[in-house]
Amino acid sequence: MKEPRNSQKGDLARLLRFLGNASGTHRSADRPDRVLVEVGSRSQIFSRALIDLAMTDGLVRSDETGLVATAEARTFLRRWMATREEAFLDQHRQSEQRTLSDDGESLHVTVNLAESPLAQLARLKNKAGTPWFDPDAIRAGERLARDFQFAGLQPKMTMTYAPRLAGRPPAGQRMASPLSDDIVAARIRVNGAVEAMGPDLAGVALDICCFEKGLETVERERQWPARSAKLMLRTALMQLHRHYCPPAKPARRSHTWGGEGYRPDLGNR
Structure with a gap:
């Protein structure tokens, strides 16, 4: 099955969101290549090619009640929304690929520099x-x-929704949990x-x-x-x-006590 283009995915999502959980009647519109879809009191025109693509991909089916979104449509919409959210986040972050070492294994991760x-x-x-x-x-x-x-x-910064347990000791007698x-x-x-x-x-x-x-x-x-x-x-x-990272301390100079009559060897200068 050929993967729909990004523009087609957006049109498919628009069709599926318009149908929702209801069935929509469909009939030819003002032109042969366009279809008028009605759901309750709402109506919208879609291209016939888009309707055919949605049916070919198993996203909608046609029965006696009209066009109905299938279970695959919900999965398609979740993936489409996740892709759009990821694209929006990419506009507000600066990603960089980095390699981390974990127990001798290299892990390639994406880091948000912002x-x-x-x-x-x-x-x-x-x-x-x-x-x-x-x-x-x-x-x-x-x-x-x-x-x-x-x-x-x-x-x-968030509220705790843990249930309050009955029989707790007074606040002044509570034992702090060990760290x-x-x-x-x-x-x-x-x-x-x-x-x-x-x-x-x-x-x-x-x-x-x-x-x-x-x-x-x-x-x-x-x-x-x-x-x-x-x-x-x-x-x-x-x-x-x-x-x-404190700087290294300078090495201590060693001192040698000389005996009586000791003279240091100055060498040839």
Whole structure:
């Protein structure tokens, strides 16, 4: 069976949505190549070729009541709507193919570069054409965001519909559910990162990396001048990178105590 073109798929979807779950009578319209389809008080004209294509593909059938959409029509509409939604999302995201390693296996995934403010900030350039944010700073911010999310520190924004259980102890006597060691470790890492950046820098880093606020939003909420959040964030992320990857300490010089009459060998100079 020949696959319909995208334009034909849109026309088929229009026909199927017009029919819905009801049956529609059909008769010739003003021209031989057009068909008037009536469903209740509604009527619409479709091409005869489209009706034939829908019947050939098994999307509609004709019986004594008129045109009726088949069960395959619902599957066709779901796929068509999913394709349209994917196309709409592609207009508002910047996709990039990346390869991830998982237990020795390579996984090819599609990453939306516009998903988080950090991904967008990583593409900023200065006047010289070099990245405004050092790649090490971006990686430090992503590491902070991963620990923050894994630690469960993101506030819930949706209502909980879990049923209330009868016989619960009073709120003051409830036992807190134990946290796993990994979650506790992640919270310790977040606290250490906040302390390393300091109170002035940690706030903007948390707002953008963890709460995914934009630079303009941070400046408006904090009443900062324009473009100041970008400078503060770069300073915070570089401080965070030094916290995660501290510079190597210089090697200690060894000292040797010489005995009485010892003279160092200066060599020939």
